[in-house]
Every structure is written in structure tokens, then in C-alpha cells.
Amino acid sequence: MPTDKHTSKKSYAGSKVLQIDGDSLQQGVSVDCVIFGFHDGNMKVLLNKFSYYTQWMLPGGFVGKEESIDTAADRVLKNRTGLENVYLKQFHTFGDWKRTKLPENEEMLILRGFENPKDREKHWLMQRFVSIGYYALVEYSKVKIETNEDEEIAWFDLKDIPELYSDHNEILEKALYTLRIRLSISPIGYELLPEKFTMTEMRIIFETILQKKLDRRNFQRKMLAAGLVYKLDEVSKKFGVKDSALFSFDKEKYEKALTDGFLILE
Structure with a gap:
């Protein structure tokens, strides 16, 4: 089920897809963004x-x-989250000749008044599209979602993703696979977590991406030994009645690990 569902009537540039002039577009090319957040x-x-x-x-x-x-992907991210200069990476090109499900696009056109078959066939939305996939890592609390009058936007838990349009489930799985590979050579978490966080929160992010359980004590020991995070003189009761220590990232060491590599989980 979706969480934090938004249906406000604020508009943003380019939101009404079927009213876009096809002549203004690079024909057959689109971008799709997998926007990851972490909350609760x-x-x-x-x-x-x-x-x-x-x-x-x-x-x-x-x-x-x-x-x-890249500019198109930045635009999509800003329109959907209100954020700029966030972690956004291109990860794959999706070009299977059957990826564009024309009956799905035709349904959209019919519902918006394009009943004439010839008009539907000529519409730019009925052509084949190659999509460039991007993934973004954002801090959930900073996202400012804006919608327009004919759409809904919502956060979904990864375990509750429904059957998506076209090949978007495949795009999401490829983004997760890319993150999984990245974790073997580079750290992750700085972009998703607030300034202060518990080690449990960080471990959950790793476990979700890796799709396996990690030993709690061993994980914390390795993170502290790597120097990527440091313990604060503060506690939280977010995950139960027992106080949990709060941590923060050492930004300088984190950025160095991004450049030099990260083998903490081997």
C-alpha cells in the first residue's frame, strides 16, 4: 500500500503528458528515475x-x-521532489523492442478522447521509446512533493511495490541490483539518512539492498573500524524502549571512500 499519498492541485512544468507537443521532443527517448528514500x-x-x-x-x-x-533527469527529480543537487546516477539503458507496451499507451489516449484509431496511431506516445534509467538517493524529510490535478504521488515500501506500468518493475530491480554491486566497492547511506541516525537504521538500508540479514554487532564494528561514522553523545528510543546510540557520518572519510573504494562487507 502507498504511504504519504499526495493529491494536491499544484502544477509544474510538463506535468500534463498528453498535452505535450511531440515536435518539441527528442523522438523515442525518455528518462525514468528510481527515487529511493528511507523512513520509519x-x-x-x-x-x-x-x-x-x-x-x-x-x-x-x-x-x-x-x-x-542528464538535464531531463534533473528536471524530473526536481519536479517530483523539489530537490536539486542530490545524488543522481545514470545506471542502465532500457531498449528492448517490446518494452513499450503500446496497448497501455493506447488506453491512456482513449481515456483522454483520442477515440479515432488513426489519431491514436499518429500520436507520438504510440511510438517505441528507449529509456535511460537513473536512480536517486534522497533524504526523505527534505522531499517536498508537488502534484497537479490529474495525478497522485506516493511513497511505497520496497516490499509493497505493485505491478507497474510497462517495464518499470524491471527498471526498479535493475536499480536495486546496481546498488547491490555498488555496495561491494563504495559506501552508501549518507544520502538517505538524516544527520543523526541509529546504527539499526543504517544496517536496515544495507540489508534491504543486499537482500540478506547482517550480524548486528559485526556490522557496527566494521562501520566504526572503517571510520565512516562516529558515535555521538546522544541516544534515541526510536526502535523500542531501550536507548539506541546515535551516529553521524564523517563526511571527509565518506567522500574519500567513494573515491578510493569500500570493501567493508567482504
């Missing part, structure tokens, strides 16, 4: 759904003729 002990993904269509989908958009794909 759960890894989450931001999804959106248009009122004239039944399926949820990853936030995405089309590329303008005078726009780079």
Missing part, C-alpha cells in the same frame, strides 16, 4: 499515477530536442 525503518520508492490510468509508474519524462538526458 523502511526503504521506499516514489511512484506516481495519473487519474486517467490505473497503474502506478516510476517518475519519468521525455527529453527535449535542445536538452541533454
Whole structure:
């Protein structure tokens, strides 16, 4: 089930997909963004759904003729989260010739008044699209979601992802696989966690991405030994009645690990 569902009537540039002039676009190219957050002990993904269509989908958009794909992805991220200069990485190109489910796109057109078959066939949305996949790591509390009158946006727990539009489930799985590979050589967590966090929260992020349980004590020992985090003289009761120590990242060492590599989990 979705959490933190938004249906406000604020608008943003490019939100009404079916009203976009196809001549202004780089034909057949789109971007899809897997936006990860972490809240209440759960890894989450931001999804959106248009009122004239039944399926949820990853936030995405089309590329303008005078726009780079990176700029298009930045635009999508800002429109959906209100954030700029966050961790956003291109991870894969999705170009299977069957990935664009034309009946799904046709359903959208029919529901918006394109009943004439010839009009539907000529519409730019009915062509094949190659999508460039990006993943973003954002701090949940900083996200400021804006929607328009014909859509919903919601956070979903990773364990509760529904059947998505087109190949978006595959895109999400590929993003998770990419993060899993990244964890073998580079740290993660700084972009997802608040300034102060418990070791349990950090471990849950690692476990979710790796899809396996990690020994609590061993995990903490390795993190502290690597010097990526340090213990604060503060505690939290977020995960039960017992006080949990709070930690913070050593940003300088974290950024060095991003450059030099990270083998803490081997």
C-alpha cells in the first residue's frame, strides 16, 4: 500500500503528458528515475499515477530536442521532489523492442478522447521509446512533493511495490541490483539518512539492498573500524524502549571512500 499519498492541485512544468507537443521532443527517448528514500525503518520508492490510468509508474519524462538526458533527469527529480543537487546516477539503458507496451499507451489516449484509431496511431506516445534509467538517493524529510490535478504521488515500501506500468518493475530491480554491486566497492547511506541516525537504521538500508540479514554487532564494528561514522553523545528510543546510540557520518572519510573504494562487507 502507498504511504504519504499526495493529491494536491499544484502544477509544474510538463506535468500534463498528453498535452505535450511531440515536435518539441527528442523522438523515442525518455528518462525514468528510481527515487529511493528511507523512513520509519523502511526503504521506499516514489511512484506516481495519473487519474486517467490505473497503474502506478516510476517518475519519468521525455527529453527535449535542445536538452541533454542528464538535464531531463534533473528536471524530473526536481519536479517530483523539489530537490536539486542530490545524488543522481545514470545506471542502465532500457531498449528492448517490446518494452513499450503500446496497448497501455493506447488506453491512456482513449481515456483522454483520442477515440479515432488513426489519431491514436499518429500520436507520438504510440511510438517505441528507449529509456535511460537513473536512480536517486534522497533524504526523505527534505522531499517536498508537488502534484497537479490529474495525478497522485506516493511513497511505497520496497516490499509493497505493485505491478507497474510497462517495464518499470524491471527498471526498479535493475536499480536495486546496481546498488547491490555498488555496495561491494563504495559506501552508501549518507544520502538517505538524516544527520543523526541509529546504527539499526543504517544496517536496515544495507540489508534491504543486499537482500540478506547482517550480524548486528559485526556490522557496527566494521562501520566504526572503517571510520565512516562516529558515535555521538546522544541516544534515541526510536526502535523500542531501550536507548539506541546515535551516529553521524564523517563526511571527509565518506567522500574519500567513494573515491578510493569500500570493501567493508567482504
